[in-house]
Amino acid sequence: MEIIYDTLRLLYLCAFALNRVFSGEPTLDDLYQQRTLNFAHRGASAAAPANTVAAFRLAAEMGADGIELDVQLSADGEIVVIHDFTVDGTTDGQGAVREMSLAQLKELDAGSHFDPAFAGERIPTLQEVFDAVGHRLLVNVECKRFPGRNRGLEAEVVRLIEDNNLLHSVFISSFNPLSLRKVKQLNSNILTALLYMPNLPIFLRRAWLTPIAPHEFRHPHYSMVDERFMARMRQKGYRVNTWTVNEPEEMRRLLALDVDGIITARPDLLAEIMLES
Numbered sequence: 702m703e704i705i706y707d708t709l710r711l712l713y714l715c716a717f718a719l720n721r722v723f724s725g726e727p728t729l730d731d732l733y734q735q736r737t738l739n740f741a742h743r744g745a746s747a748a749a750p751a752n753t754v755a756a757f758r759l760a761a762e763m764g765a766d767g768i769e770l771d772v773q774l775s776a777d778g779e780i781v782v783i784h785d786f787t788v789d790g791t792t793d794g795q796g797a798v799r800e801m802s803l804a805q806l807k808e809l810d811a812g813s814h815f816d817p818a819f820a821g822e823r824i825p826t827l828q829e830v831f832d833a834v835g836h837r838l839l840v841n842v843e844c845k846r847f848p849g850r851n852r853g854l855e856a857e858v859v860r861l862i863e864d865n866n867l868l869h870s871v872f873i874s875s876f877n878p879l880s881l882r883k884v885k886q887l888n889s890n891i892l893t894a895l896l897y898m899p900n901l902p903i904f905l906r907r908a909w910l911t912p913i914a915p916h917e918f919r920h921p922h923y924s925m926v927d928e929r930f931m932a933r934m935r936q937k938g939y940r941v942n943t944w945t946v947n948e949p950e951e952m953r954r955l956l957a958l959d960v961d962g963i964i965t966a967r968p969d970l971l972a973e974i975m976l977e978s
Contacts, residue, residue, distance in 0.1 A: 728869040729839060729892060732766055733940060737955075738962040739971045740841060741765040742945045743784065747966040750815035751791065752782045753822045757834045764972035767839030769874075769944070769964050772827055772858060774851045779803040780827040780858060786850065790814075792824065799850065827858065831865050840871045841942070841964075843896070846880040855883040859891060874920055882914030894918030894942065899925045918942055920964075923951055931958050949974055 732738055744756025745763055757768050771784040776799060788794045788801070792809035803826070812819025825833075827842070834840075842862075846854050855873075862871050873884050874894035881893040893916040919934055923943045934941050942962030946952055952974045955963055965971050 729872065730869070732839065733961055737960055737975065738766040738839070738942070739764065739968050739975065740767045740769050740839070740942065740962050740964040741968040742769050742964045742966045743771065744768055745966070745968055747947065748969075750812045750819050750822055751966075752784055752825075753811055753819070754825050754829060754833050755812065755819055755822050757830055757838070760968050761834055761837050763969035765838060765968035767841060767962075768830075768834065769841040769843065770827075770830065771843045771845055772854065773798050773845045774854050774857065775803045775806055776800055777802045778853070778857070780854070780861060781806055782825045782827055782830055784845070786845070788824070827861055828865075831861070831867065835865060835867055835871070838870075840867070841894070842871060842873050844873060844875045844877070844880050844884075846875055846877050855880055856887060859884060859887040862891060863888065872918065874918070878913050878916075881916050885914050885916075889915075892917045894920045896920040896944075898922060918961075920944060923955060926955060926958060926960060928958065931960070946971075953978075 741760030743751035744753065745759040746756055749756035749759050752770055760768050770782050772780050772782055775781050781798065781803065783791065783798055785791060787797050788809055791814060792811045793813060794809040806824050809824060810820060811824050812822030842858055844854050844858060845851055858873060862868060868890055872892035872894060874896050875881055876896045878895060881895060884891055884893050895916050899922045917940060919939045920942050923946045926943050931941065940961040942964055943955060943960050944964035946955060946963050946965045947967050949970060952963060952971055956978055963971055
Protein backbone atom coordinates (compact mmCIF):
# COMPACT_ATOMS: atom_id res chain seq x y z
CA MET A 702 0.00 0.00 0.00
CA GLU A 703 2.86 2.34 0.86
CA ILE A 704 4.45 1.67 -2.55
CA ILE A 705 1.17 2.55 -4.28
CA TYR A 706 0.85 5.77 -2.29
CA ASP A 707 4.44 6.80 -3.04
CA THR A 708 3.85 6.08 -6.73
CA LEU A 709 0.70 8.22 -6.77
CA ARG A 710 2.51 11.03 -5.01
CA LEU A 711 5.34 10.86 -7.55
CA LEU A 712 2.85 10.95 -10.43
CA TYR A 713 1.14 13.95 -8.85
CA LEU A 714 4.40 15.87 -8.54
CA CYS A 715 5.41 14.92 -12.10
CA ALA A 716 2.06 16.13 -13.44
CA PHE A 717 2.46 19.33 -11.44
CA ALA A 718 5.90 19.93 -12.92
CA LEU A 719 4.80 19.13 -16.48
CA ASN A 720 1.90 21.53 -16.15
CA ARG A 721 4.40 24.26 -15.27
CA VAL A 722 6.53 23.39 -18.29
CA PHE A 723 3.76 23.37 -20.88
CA SER A 724 1.58 26.13 -19.52
CA GLY A 725 4.41 28.61 -18.99
CA GLU A 726 4.82 30.69 -15.87
CA PRO A 727 2.19 30.20 -13.14
CA THR A 728 -0.41 32.94 -12.85
CA LEU A 729 -2.58 33.76 -9.87
CA ASP A 730 -5.80 33.81 -11.86
CA ASP A 731 -5.25 30.41 -13.46
CA LEU A 732 -4.16 28.57 -10.34
CA TYR A 733 -6.74 30.01 -7.96
CA GLN A 734 -9.51 28.71 -10.17
CA GLN A 735 -8.22 25.14 -9.89
CA ARG A 736 -7.76 24.40 -6.18
CA THR A 737 -6.41 25.57 -2.85
CA LEU A 738 -2.84 26.77 -3.29
CA ASN A 739 0.17 25.58 -1.31
CA PHE A 740 2.40 28.46 -0.18
CA ALA A 741 5.69 27.69 1.57
CA HIS A 742 6.15 29.99 4.57
CA ARG A 743 9.58 31.61 4.17
CA GLY A 744 10.25 28.68 1.87
CA ALA A 745 10.28 25.11 3.12
CA SER A 746 11.32 26.51 6.49
CA ALA A 747 10.71 23.33 8.48
CA ALA A 748 13.44 21.65 6.44
CA ALA A 749 15.80 24.51 5.50
CA PRO A 750 16.81 27.90 6.93
CA ALA A 751 13.94 30.35 6.53
CA ASN A 752 14.03 33.01 3.84
CA THR A 753 17.02 31.54 2.01
CA VAL A 754 17.34 30.49 -1.61
CA ALA A 755 17.86 26.92 -0.38
CA ALA A 756 14.47 26.99 1.35
CA PHE A 757 12.75 28.45 -1.72
CA ARG A 758 14.25 25.91 -4.12
CA LEU A 759 13.34 23.09 -1.75
CA ALA A 760 9.75 24.38 -1.64
CA ALA A 761 9.56 24.03 -5.42
CA GLU A 762 10.89 20.48 -5.20
CA MET A 763 8.28 19.64 -2.55
CA GLY A 764 5.38 20.66 -4.77
CA ALA A 765 4.58 24.14 -3.47
CA ASP A 766 2.64 26.46 -5.76
CA GLY A 767 4.29 29.50 -4.27
CA ILE A 768 6.42 30.94 -1.52
CA GLU A 769 5.89 33.58 1.12
CA LEU A 770 8.84 35.78 2.10
CA ASP A 771 9.65 38.95 4.03
CA VAL A 772 11.52 41.97 2.70
CA GLN A 773 13.30 44.96 4.19
CA LEU A 774 15.77 47.58 3.01
CA SER A 775 19.47 47.48 3.82
CA ALA A 776 21.33 50.65 4.82
CA ASP A 777 22.18 51.26 1.16
CA GLY A 778 18.63 50.72 -0.08
CA GLU A 779 18.83 47.13 -1.36
CA ILE A 780 15.81 44.84 -0.93
CA VAL A 781 16.87 41.94 1.27
CA VAL A 782 14.84 38.89 2.27
CA ILE A 783 14.76 38.53 6.06
CA HIS A 784 11.99 38.48 8.65
CA ASP A 785 13.49 39.96 11.83
CA PHE A 786 14.58 43.58 12.12
CA THR A 787 17.95 42.33 13.38
CA VAL A 788 20.23 39.61 12.06
CA ASP A 789 20.88 38.17 15.52
CA GLY A 790 18.39 35.31 15.44
CA THR A 791 19.05 33.90 11.98
CA THR A 792 22.73 34.53 11.23
CA ASP A 793 26.14 34.48 12.91
CA GLY A 794 26.09 38.28 13.14
CA GLN A 795 24.52 41.01 15.23
CA GLY A 796 22.87 44.29 14.43
CA ALA A 797 19.89 45.94 12.78
CA VAL A 798 19.22 45.14 9.14
CA ARG A 799 18.60 48.79 8.29
CA GLU A 800 22.01 49.77 9.70
CA MET A 801 23.98 47.28 7.58
CA SER A 802 24.93 47.57 3.92
CA LEU A 803 24.22 44.77 1.49
CA ALA A 804 27.93 43.91 1.46
CA GLN A 805 27.92 43.59 5.24
CA LEU A 806 24.78 41.45 5.21
CA LYS A 807 26.28 39.20 2.55
CA GLU A 808 29.21 38.39 4.83
CA LEU A 809 26.88 36.68 7.31
CA ASP A 810 26.16 32.95 7.46
CA ALA A 811 22.39 32.50 7.33
CA GLY A 812 22.39 28.70 7.31
CA SER A 813 24.50 27.24 10.10
CA HIS A 814 22.08 28.25 12.86
CA PHE A 815 19.54 25.89 11.29
CA ASP A 816 21.85 23.02 10.41
CA PRO A 817 25.58 22.79 9.64
CA ALA A 818 24.61 21.29 6.28
CA PHE A 819 23.46 24.78 5.24
CA ALA A 820 26.68 26.54 6.25
CA GLY A 821 27.48 29.39 3.89
CA GLU A 822 23.87 30.12 2.94
CA ARG A 823 23.48 33.89 2.60
CA ILE A 824 20.73 36.43 3.12
CA PRO A 825 19.34 36.80 -0.40
CA THR A 826 18.17 39.89 -2.20
CA LEU A 827 14.68 39.84 -3.65
CA GLN A 828 16.24 39.92 -7.11
CA GLU A 829 18.19 36.75 -6.31
CA VAL A 830 14.98 35.03 -5.25
CA PHE A 831 13.24 36.13 -8.44
CA ASP A 832 16.20 34.79 -10.43
CA ALA A 833 16.06 31.45 -8.61
CA VAL A 834 12.33 30.70 -8.51
CA GLY A 835 10.39 33.74 -9.70
CA HIS A 836 9.43 32.09 -12.98
CA ARG A 837 8.61 28.73 -11.35
CA LEU A 838 6.56 29.74 -8.31
CA LEU A 839 4.06 32.33 -7.21
CA VAL A 840 5.65 34.78 -4.79
CA ASN A 841 3.93 36.47 -1.84
CA VAL A 842 6.15 39.38 -0.81
CA GLU A 843 5.45 40.65 2.70
CA CYS A 844 6.62 44.23 3.16
CA LYS A 845 7.94 44.81 6.68
CA ARG A 846 6.82 48.43 6.69
CA PHE A 847 6.28 50.16 10.02
CA PRO A 848 6.67 53.79 11.18
CA GLY A 849 10.32 54.75 11.04
CA ARG A 850 11.35 51.56 9.23
CA ASN A 851 11.90 50.77 5.56
CA ARG A 852 10.67 54.04 4.11
CA GLY A 853 10.44 53.70 0.35
CA LEU A 854 10.27 49.90 0.47
CA GLU A 855 7.04 49.68 -1.52
CA ALA A 856 8.44 51.70 -4.43
CA GLU A 857 11.53 49.51 -4.65
CA VAL A 858 9.51 46.27 -4.54
CA VAL A 859 7.06 47.50 -7.18
CA ARG A 860 9.94 48.55 -9.43
CA LEU A 861 11.56 45.14 -9.12
CA ILE A 862 8.31 43.32 -9.91
CA GLU A 863 7.84 45.48 -13.00
CA ASP A 864 11.45 45.10 -14.13
CA ASN A 865 11.16 41.30 -13.91
CA ASN A 866 7.76 41.21 -15.64
CA LEU A 867 6.18 39.33 -12.73
CA LEU A 868 2.94 41.25 -12.26
CA HIS A 869 0.85 38.12 -12.80
CA SER A 870 2.69 35.85 -10.38
CA VAL A 871 3.76 38.12 -7.52
CA PHE A 872 1.56 39.83 -4.96
CA ILE A 873 2.35 42.01 -1.96
CA SER A 874 1.09 41.54 1.59
CA SER A 875 1.46 43.62 4.73
CA PHE A 876 0.08 44.11 8.22
CA ASN A 877 0.12 47.82 7.40
CA PRO A 878 -2.87 48.90 5.27
CA LEU A 879 -1.11 52.17 4.44
CA SER A 880 1.64 50.14 2.83
CA LEU A 881 -0.90 48.40 0.61
CA ARG A 882 -2.41 51.74 -0.34
CA LYS A 883 1.04 52.94 -1.39
CA VAL A 884 1.49 49.86 -3.59
CA LYS A 885 -1.82 50.50 -5.35
CA GLN A 886 -0.88 54.14 -5.91
CA LEU A 887 2.35 53.00 -7.55
CA ASN A 888 0.76 50.27 -9.69
CA SER A 889 -2.91 49.41 -9.39
CA ASN A 890 -2.39 46.14 -11.29
CA ILE A 891 -0.32 44.56 -8.51
CA LEU A 892 -2.47 42.38 -6.27
CA THR A 893 -2.29 42.99 -2.53
CA ALA A 894 -3.19 41.17 0.69
CA LEU A 895 -4.00 42.45 4.18
CA LEU A 896 -2.48 40.45 7.03
CA TYR A 897 -3.98 40.48 10.50
CA MET A 898 -3.66 38.82 13.87
CA PRO A 899 -6.42 37.12 15.89
CA ASN A 900 -5.71 39.02 19.12
CA LEU A 901 -6.54 42.53 17.95
CA PRO A 902 -9.15 44.26 20.19
CA ILE A 903 -12.56 44.44 18.52
CA PHE A 904 -12.49 48.23 18.12
CA LEU A 905 -9.02 48.12 16.59
CA ARG A 906 -9.86 45.14 14.38
CA ARG A 907 -12.80 47.01 12.84
CA ALA A 908 -10.64 50.04 12.14
CA TRP A 909 -7.79 47.88 10.82
CA LEU A 910 -10.02 45.97 8.43
CA THR A 911 -11.77 49.03 7.03
CA PRO A 912 -10.63 48.92 3.40
CA ILE A 913 -8.71 52.21 3.17
CA ALA A 914 -7.02 50.71 0.13
CA PRO A 915 -8.39 48.18 -2.35
CA HIS A 916 -6.95 44.71 -1.88
CA GLU A 917 -7.82 41.30 -3.27
CA PHE A 918 -6.70 38.97 -0.48
CA ARG A 919 -7.22 38.62 3.24
CA HIS A 920 -4.50 36.80 5.17
CA PRO A 921 -5.90 35.82 8.59
CA HIS A 922 -4.31 33.58 11.19
CA TYR A 923 -5.77 30.10 10.71
CA SER A 924 -7.50 30.20 14.12
CA MET A 925 -9.84 32.91 12.79
CA VAL A 926 -11.07 30.88 9.82
CA ASP A 927 -14.38 29.03 10.07
CA GLU A 928 -17.52 28.68 7.94
CA ARG A 929 -18.89 32.04 9.04
CA PHE A 930 -15.62 33.79 8.31
CA MET A 931 -15.38 32.25 4.85
CA ALA A 932 -18.97 33.17 4.04
CA ARG A 933 -18.27 36.77 5.01
CA MET A 934 -15.11 36.91 2.91
CA ARG A 935 -16.87 35.41 -0.11
CA GLN A 936 -19.65 37.96 0.24
CA LYS A 937 -17.09 40.76 0.25
CA GLY A 938 -15.25 39.27 -2.72
CA TYR A 939 -11.94 38.46 -1.02
CA ARG A 940 -9.75 35.45 -1.54
CA VAL A 941 -8.42 33.93 1.69
CA ASN A 942 -4.86 32.70 2.25
CA THR A 943 -4.38 31.61 5.85
CA TRP A 944 -1.19 31.27 7.91
CA THR A 945 0.86 29.53 9.32
CA VAL A 946 -0.58 26.00 9.17
CA ASN A 947 1.76 23.13 10.04
CA GLU A 948 -0.50 20.51 11.62
CA PRO A 949 -2.24 17.94 9.38
CA GLU A 950 -5.58 18.24 11.21
CA GLU A 951 -5.72 21.97 10.58
CA MET A 952 -4.72 21.51 6.96
CA ARG A 953 -7.61 19.11 6.42
CA ARG A 954 -10.07 21.41 8.21
CA LEU A 955 -9.08 24.40 6.11
CA LEU A 956 -9.16 22.43 2.88
CA ALA A 957 -12.71 21.37 3.75
CA LEU A 958 -13.59 25.05 4.18
CA ASP A 959 -12.24 25.67 0.65
CA VAL A 960 -9.77 28.39 1.58
CA ASP A 961 -7.92 29.77 -1.41
CA GLY A 962 -4.43 29.26 -0.05
CA ILE A 963 -2.63 27.71 2.90
CA ILE A 964 0.70 29.14 4.01
CA THR A 965 2.82 26.46 5.68
CA ALA A 966 6.39 25.70 6.66
CA ARG A 967 5.72 22.12 5.55
CA PRO A 968 4.70 22.28 1.87
CA ASP A 969 5.58 18.61 1.40
CA LEU A 970 3.07 17.57 4.07
CA LEU A 971 0.38 19.82 2.63
CA ALA A 972 1.02 18.40 -0.86
CA GLU A 973 0.48 14.88 0.50
CA ILE A 974 -2.74 15.84 2.29
CA MET A 975 -4.03 17.59 -0.82
CA LEU A 976 -3.32 14.40 -2.74
CA GLU A 977 -5.55 12.50 -0.29
CA SER A 978 -8.49 14.72 -1.14
